[in-house]
Amino acid sequence: MKIAILPDETTIAATAADLVSEVFAAHPEAVFGLATGSSPLALYRELIARYQAGEISFAQSTSFNLDEYVSIEADHPQRYRNFISDQFTSHVDFNPAAVHGPDGNAADLEQECARYEAAIERAGGIDVQILGIGSDGHIAFNEPGESFASRTHVGVLTEQTRRDNARFFDGQLDRVPTHCLTQGLGTIMEARRIVLIAQGSGKARAVKELVEGAVSAKWPATILQMHPDAWILIDEAAGAGLELADYYREVWEKTHHA
Numbered sequence: 001m002k003i004a005i006l007p008d009e010t011t012i013a014a015t016a017a018d019l020v021s022e023v024f025a026a027h028p029e030a031v032f033g034l035a036t037g038s039s040p041l042a043l044y045r046e047l048i049a050r051y052q053a054g055e056i057s058f059a060q061s062t063s064f065n066l067d068e069y070v071s072i073e074a075d076h077p078q079r080y081r082n083f084i085s086d087q088f089t090s091h092v093d094f095n096p097a098a099v100h101g102p103d104g105n106a107a108d109l110e111q112e113c114a115r116y117e118a119a120i121e122r123a124g125g126i127d128v129q130i131l132g133i134g135s136d137g138h139i140a141f142n143e144p145g146e147s148f149a150s151r152t153h154v155g156v157l158t159e160q161t162r163r164d165n166a167r168f169f170d171g172q173l174d175r176v177p178t179h180c181l182t183q184g185l186g187t188i189m190e191a192r193r194i195v196l197i198a199q200g201s202g203k204a205r206a207v208k209e210l211v212e213g214a215v216s217a218k219w220p221a222t223i224l225q226m227h228p229d230a231w232i233l234i235d236e237a238a239g240a241g242l243e244l245a246d247y248y249r250e251v252w253e254k255t256h257h258a
């Protein structure tokens with residue numbers, strides 16, 4: 001993993017946007033994996049600014065969302081297909097037909113998961129995948145105990161995740177859906193490049209496990225230790241628990257920041 005402990009949200013967003021831009025500069029038709037949550041919002045704003053400045057285009061790209069709530073109102077702003085459109089894809093030159101997300105309101109959820117996996121495969125797989133991390137170590141909605149080999153599946157959210165996300169549902173826990181559709185850990189691990197963003201002290205424990213913990217289904221994000229091109233972009237607060245923080249800073253300065 002490449003670990004960058006960066007001073008603020010703006011620097012994290014610019015660094016993440018550079019990693020995305022590098023992929024699109026080489027392959028304008030790159031397949032883009034999109035994450036929800038608050039962590040990638042500054043990145044999306046930066047990519048919109050770069051698009052407006054004529055520095056990047058998504059006209060030839062295809063995108064795939066990581067996950068979705070099951071049984072959420074069609075027009076709810078937290079329905080992830082609405083969220084991704086509102087926060088990012090509708091502000092750039094994505095072809096709306098090329099923007100994909102699993103449908104958590106499908107009549108047959110198992111069939112929808114299989115359809116979604118096949119669509120990712122048909123697109124040639126994901127070239128660059130954005131990730132956040134849950135305070136319980138989840139990526140996408142792969143909660144503790146999930147198989148490292150899992151594909152897109154129906155999942156059950158932990159109480160912790162539902163509490164964390166209640167802020168997006170007027171603070172009311174009982175309004176947060178209990179189930180989700182999510183790309184599996186096996187699906188995510190096939191992305192060619194992964195850019196994970198984590199900020200704030202609430203993520204410190206999960207980041208410590210992600211970077212320095214044993215690879216374990218208890219902390220699903222730890223599987224990223226096995227990925228050949230995973231970039232972990234964090235702020236000081238999220239990195240506060242890292243034992244080898246000084247070493248990671250030295251490596252980053254000497255290799256990526258000269």
Ligand code: GLP
Pocket residue numbers: 035036037038039040066067131132133134139140141161165
């Ligand atoms: C949700 C999403 C995850 C995201 C996580 C963190 O549960 N399914 O993909 O990484 O929240 O959210 P935030 O970035 O708001 O902390």
